[in-house]
Amino acid sequence: MVAVDIARAVTDYQGVDEFPGLPKAWRWSPIPVFVFSLAVDAEGSRAYQVNTRDNFDEGLVRAVLEFSREHRIGEGRESEPFTVLPGFTYGSYGFDSVAAVPPAVHRYHIGRNEALNDVVTAVFPAYRCEFSGTETLDEAEYRFRHMLRPATMSRPPVPYLRMRYENTKTAGDSIGPDRGFTTHDVLLRELDLLDGAPGSFVEFENLHGEVWKVEWDGSWVVNGVRQEAPLSEDWIMASLGCTS
Incomplete structure (x- = not known):
C-alpha cells in the first residue's frame, strides 16, 4: 500500500x-x-x-x-x-x-x-x-x-434480525426457504397479523443464532409453547438482544 x-x-x-x-x-x-x-x-x-x-x-x-x-x-x-x-x-x-x-x-x-x-x-x-x-x-x-443509518446520531437500535413468514389470512409470505434481513417493525407487524390466521407462522433469528417460531392456534404459540398473552414489544426487543 x-x-x-x-x-x-x-x-x-x-x-x-x-x-x-x-x-x-x-x-x-x-x-x-x-x-x-x-x-x-x-x-x-x-x-x-x-x-x-x-x-x-x-x-x-x-x-x-x-x-x-x-x-x-x-x-x-x-x-x-x-x-x-x-x-x-x-x-x-x-x-x-x-x-x-x-x-x-x-x-x-x-x-x-x-x-x-x-x-x-x-x-x-x-x-x-x-x-x-x-x-x-x-x-x-x-x-x-x-438498514443501520450510521449517519443518523438520533437513531434507535436496528437489531440483527433475520425472518421468514407465511400468513394464510393476508396471503403474504417471505421469498424462499431462508430467513432474510428485516427490521423489527416488520417483525412486529407480522406477529400482530398472526391473530386469527391459523396455519400461519413467523420465524425469526437474533445475533446469537437463536431462533423463535411463532404460530397461531387460537393464541400465540412460541416454539411449541402456548402464550397466555400477546407478545409484547419489550419481549421482542429482549429476544433480539436489545435491552435498555
Missing part, C-alpha cells in the same frame, strides 16, 4: 476546518445536511471517519473519534466486515458500542481519492445487538448502506 499524506488529502477538500478540541482531526460539510469528520491515528498512517446527517453533535462525534483512536478499532482487521467494540457511552444517547467498517464497505472517498479511501476506517456509534460477527462482506455492505 502506497503511503498517503492523509492531512494533505483531507485539506484538499473544500471548506475543511480543524476539528475543535481534537488534534490531527478535521471536519467539512459538502452539502448542508452532511458533516464529515476525520481523525488520523497515532502513527499517521490510517484515519477514522464519522459521517453525520441532519443532526451533527460535535461532542458525540469527538467522543467516537477519540474512542476509535484510543482503542485502534479495526486495526489489522480489514477483512472483517464489521468490528464492534462495546463499552462506549456518551451523554443521554443509548449507544453502547462503536462499530467500524473497512474501506470496501464504506467507500467514502471512492471517485474522489481512492488512495485516501484505502486508509480510512468508517466508525459510528452503535448498539451491540445490531451485529452478529458472522456477516459476509455483501451482508455488511447491505446493512451498512440500507
Whole structure:
C-alpha cells in the first residue's frame, strides 16, 4: 500500500476546518445536511471517519473519534466486515458500542481519492445487538448502506434480525426457504397479523443464532409453547438482544 499524506488529502477538500478540541482531526460539510469528520491515528498512517446527517453533535462525534483512536478499532482487521467494540457511552444517547467498517464497505472517498479511501476506517456509534460477527462482506455492505443509518446520531437500535413468514389470512409470505434481513417493525407487524390466521407462522433469528417460531392456534404459540398473552414489544426487543 502506497503511503498517503492523509492531512494533505483531507485539506484538499473544500471548506475543511480543524476539528475543535481534537488534534490531527478535521471536519467539512459538502452539502448542508452532511458533516464529515476525520481523525488520523497515532502513527499517521490510517484515519477514522464519522459521517453525520441532519443532526451533527460535535461532542458525540469527538467522543467516537477519540474512542476509535484510543482503542485502534479495526486495526489489522480489514477483512472483517464489521468490528464492534462495546463499552462506549456518551451523554443521554443509548449507544453502547462503536462499530467500524473497512474501506470496501464504506467507500467514502471512492471517485474522489481512492488512495485516501484505502486508509480510512468508517466508525459510528452503535448498539451491540445490531451485529452478529458472522456477516459476509455483501451482508455488511447491505446493512451498512440500507438498514443501520450510521449517519443518523438520533437513531434507535436496528437489531440483527433475520425472518421468514407465511400468513394464510393476508396471503403474504417471505421469498424462499431462508430467513432474510428485516427490521423489527416488520417483525412486529407480522406477529400482530398472526391473530386469527391459523396455519400461519413467523420465524425469526437474533445475533446469537437463536431462533423463535411463532404460530397461531387460537393464541400465540412460541416454539411449541402456548402464550397466555400477546407478545409484547419489550419481549421482542429482549429476544433480539436489545435491552435498555
